[in-house]
Amino acid sequence: MHVVLLSGSPAARSRTEVLLDHVRQRLHAQRVEVTLLRVRDFPAEELLHAHFDSPSARHLQALVASADGLVVGTPVYKASFSGALKVVLDLLPERALAHKVVLPLASGGSPAHLLAVDYALKPVLAALKAQEMLSGVYAVDRQIAYPEAGRPAQIADELRERLDEALDQLQAALARRPQPLDPNLLNDRLVNARWSI
């Protein structure tokens, strides 16, 4: 299993990334291969001009194509997801999330923008044909403390519980995802079927 984590925060010190780091650790402990991509690691020029064929866009497209699942994390910016995340998602081909399980995460300063996940982020992920979209987790800033003075990042218990529950759902959805048939196995089955007719 391979899951891509995509951070939509342009900030170097990011609460979204605290959430994604928790996700990374949990999935890693369950022997899931995890790759983290950050919007701020993409060359700004390539994003601004939507260079679909740039090396960073190709890398993103290949990683997403090879993934079984995607966890997309974003800060809330102006009642929506970050613009930086949008320009990265724009680099993906039309059906990039077909056959994939997607878990959206967002952190905002206020609980008032909780629905940004449902009304802003999910429609874009659905347009990319996400096969199964999990309900998502919204966090508010006071539930996440940055790592400081040697102390690791802190996630409030209530948020951690919701996050872990969402990760259990992600694992379950990944496990029931239909696996592509091995071509050799398919060949064997066809040969045996012919003999049994």
Ligand SMILES: Cc1cc2nc3c(=O)[nH]c(=O)nc-3n(C[C@H](O)[C@H](O)[C@H](O)COP(=O)(O)O)c2cc1C
């Ligand atoms: C430009 C900007 C716009 C923001 N707009 C909102 C907003 O509309 N609603 C909200 O709840 N929080 C808003 N916030 C707060 C961030 O969503 C919040 O602090 C978030 O946790 C930041 O995530 P990050 O640390 O991963 O960047 C905004 C922050 C910035 C910098």
